[in-house]
Amino acid sequence: xxxxxAMTIPTQFPHTRLRRLRRDDFTRRLVRENALSVNDLxxxxxxxxxxxxxxxxxxxxxVERLSLDLLLPVAEECVKLGIxxxxxxxxxxxxxxxxxxxxxxxxxxxxxxNWPLGDRLDAKPATLSGGEKQRVAxxxxxxxxxxxxxxxxxxxxxxxxxxxxxxxxxxxxxxxDGLTLLFISHRMEHTLEFSDHILGLQKGLIVMDxxxxxxxxxxxxxxxxx
Numbered sequence: 001x002x003x004x005x006a007m008t009i010p011t012q013f014p015h016t017r018l019r020r021l022r023r024d025d026f027t028r029r030l031v032r033e034n035a036l037s038v039n040d041l042x043x044x045x046x047x048x049x050x051x052x053x054x055x056x057x058x059x060x061x062x063v064e065r066l067s068l069d070l071l072l073p074v075a076e077e078c079v080k081l082g083i084x085x086x087x088x089x090x091x092x093x094x095x096x097x098x099x100x101x102x103x104x105x106x107x108x109x110x111x112x113x114n115w116p117l118g119d120r121l122d123a124k125p126a127t128l129s130g131g132e133k134q135r136v137a138x139x140x141x142x143x144x145x146x147x148x149x150x151x152x153x154x155x156x157x158x159x160x161x162x163x164x165x166x167x168x169x170x171x172x173x174x175x176x177d178g179l180t181l182l183f184i185s186h187r188m189e190h191t192l193e194f195s196d197h198i199l200g201l202q203k204g205l206i207v208m209d210x211x212x213x214x215x216x217x218x219x220x221x222x223x224x225x226x
């Protein structure tokens with residue numbers, strides 16, 4: 001005896017989910033909601049004290065802790081790959097780590113700031129002003145006893161007075177401790193007052209390379225307006 005069976009295939013959602021928009025590359029690009037590119041990446045670097053220091057991170061194979069003098073090749077590789085940001089994570093001595101991050105406000109380092117913290121030492125971060133937060137960031141940086149300070153627009157998002165105070169603080173610390181200070185600023189007055197040498201970049205190329213003493217506001221204004 002022969003039996004015939006008919007099979008009914010549901011054609012409505014959710015039993016059937018058509019993938020026409022995923023079939024071709026152009027439609028996938030047209031309707032996708034998210035896109036990940038090299039512009040979205042941040043490269044983390046773990047920084048050690050000292051010179052010519054390199055340590056393997058056991059929990060992350062292929063990742064190393066590096067001293068500051070070994071970071072330049074890493075930065076060059078980031079530039080070649082088009083990665084826009086390096087995030088520096090200082091390696092703190094395990095004995096100094098506490099749940100409240102107390103070492104970041106070590107009085108021996110904070111006193112270098114010439115800033116009367118007073119009762120603000122116990123203040124919550126959300127209650128600090130922009131200038132105060134910048135000073136705390138500088139204190140954290142000083143904890144690592146750096147030889148070079150890289151400051152990306154430290155005067156950004158601050159009112160004129162606070163911006164000038166932060167820039168003066170960085171400049172005085174660099175001169176006082178013999179540190180190299182490299183800062184990025186779009187404020188012409190800060191560029192002239194707090195630098196010894198000026199590099200101007202356009203489209204990733206250095207188009208200005210002059211001692212600060214050899215230029216003036218007129219020349220800088222012309223560069224900024226180009």
